[in-house]
Amino acid sequence: MTSHHLPASVLLAGGGTAGHVSPLLSLADCLRRRSPEIAVTALGTESGLESRLVPARGYPLMVVPKVPLPRRPSPDLLRLPVSLRAAVAAAERAIDETGAEVVVGFGGYVSTPAYLAARRRDVPIVVHEQNARPGLANRLGARLTDFVATTFPSTVLPHAVVTGMPLRIEIARLDRGARREEALGHFGLEAGPITVLVTGGSLGAQRLNTAFEATVGVLRGAGVQVLHLTGAGKEFVPDLTGPGPTYVVRPYTDRMDLAYAAADLVVARAGANTVCELTAVGLPAVYVPLPIGNGEQRFNAADVVAAGGGLLVDDAALTPRWVHDALLPLLADRVRVDAMAEAAAGVGERDADEKLADLVAWAAARSRAGQR
Structure with a gap:
């Protein structure tokens, strides 16, 4: 833990998706644990996930207009200067009204105006990049500060230090073995069989759902127990x-800590948060990257796969035949599954929230000393 004192007020910018909001809230909780009197304010939009999750966690939310950054010529590009100016002005007001001494950005729509406003107000910036491939906002933010944190060692950004992904404390401190009996009881699972957790996140993954629904009998016949979180509806x-x-x-669970404690192996998408949670708790996984976007999910899983803690399977290859021909032989090899679990834990990071809080304290200290 750093010897530097935390600032009195911090503005955390991030929103739109759980990938941005979850680490923001984990850092907020860590800052509050360290310094209960610290003022932590989130900067988001009116329509993003943060508009519901931030107030529910007990933190004030200030809003800026949503400013999509187009990747190619479009009408949004022509409107960008006007909409960005309004968002920067709103972010400046948030800095002024909260007396923020550090601005921490997690990428996405909200972070670009926050970084520009912080630069104009001469407030130090801390950047956290969740994905292996950085987005546009954080590529900009990293040029404006020396305080840049990444989740994965492979991420290329100026001044970057690897902190890992700030995680919910119930995940970061999970002892799977100690909680297994409770977890099995919570979901109505049996104590003996090897257990697979299948999850496509809160929205579900149709490819996973289809393949496993078609192989219920095959899996049960092979002595495999499954907890399948399909997504709502x-x-x-x-x-x-x-x-x-x-x-x-189940459509979903609000007790992912217990879902992880019940499982021996996971089949999931490769979102950054998922990869980091599974490695933190030492769960081997079959990662099935979402086959859209800029391919960041494949990069997110690259380090743990290279270490032997996971397998990478293309979305199109995740079929009932794959379950029969590839998954069942893997599950029958308990020595291999245990080795994968150890390898996954070897690349996991449980203290990322503390490391990022250290960076916030360091940025504030440097600012107080008149350095940048």
Whole structure:
């Protein structure tokens, strides 16, 4: 833990997706644990996920207009100077009204105006990049500060130090073995069989849902137990005729800590938050990157796959035949599964929130000393 004192007020900018909001809230909680009197304010938009999650966690939210940064010529590009100017002005007001001594940006729509406003107000900036491939906002932010944190060692940004992903404390401090009995009971699972957690995140992943729904009987026949989180509105009733362990289907759970404690292996997308949670708790995984966007999900999983803690499977290859031909032999090899778990834990980072808080304190100290 750093010897530097935290600033009295911090403005945390990020929103739009859980990938930005989750680490923002984890840092906010860490700052508050360290210094209960610190003023922590979030900067977001009226329509993003942050508009619901930030107030629910007990933090004030100030809003800026949403400023999409187009990747190619479009009408949005012509409107950009006007809309960006309004967003920067709103971010400057947030800095002034909160007396923020440090601005921390997590990327996305909100961070660009926050970085520009902080630069104009001469307030130090801390950047946190969640993905292996940095987005436009954080590529800009990293040029304006020496305080840049990345989740993955492979991320290329100026001045970057690897902190990992700030995680919810119930995940970061999870002891899977100690909580396993409670976890199995929570989901109505059995204590003996090897257990697979299938999850496509809060929205679900149709490719995963289709492949596993078609192989319920095959999995149960092989002695495999499954906890399948399908996403809201995508659940199905599994065919539990015939012998074998149970197959539990839920649309979602607000107790992912217990889902992880119940599992021996996970099949999931490769969002940065998912990869970091699974490695932090030492869970081996089959990562199925989302086949859209700029391909960052494949890069997110690259380090843990290279270390032997996970497998990478193309979305199109995740079929019922793959479950039969590839997954079942893997699950039958407990020595390999255990080795993958150890390898995953070896690249996991449980203290990223503390490391990022250290960076905030260091930025504030440098600013107080008149340095940048």
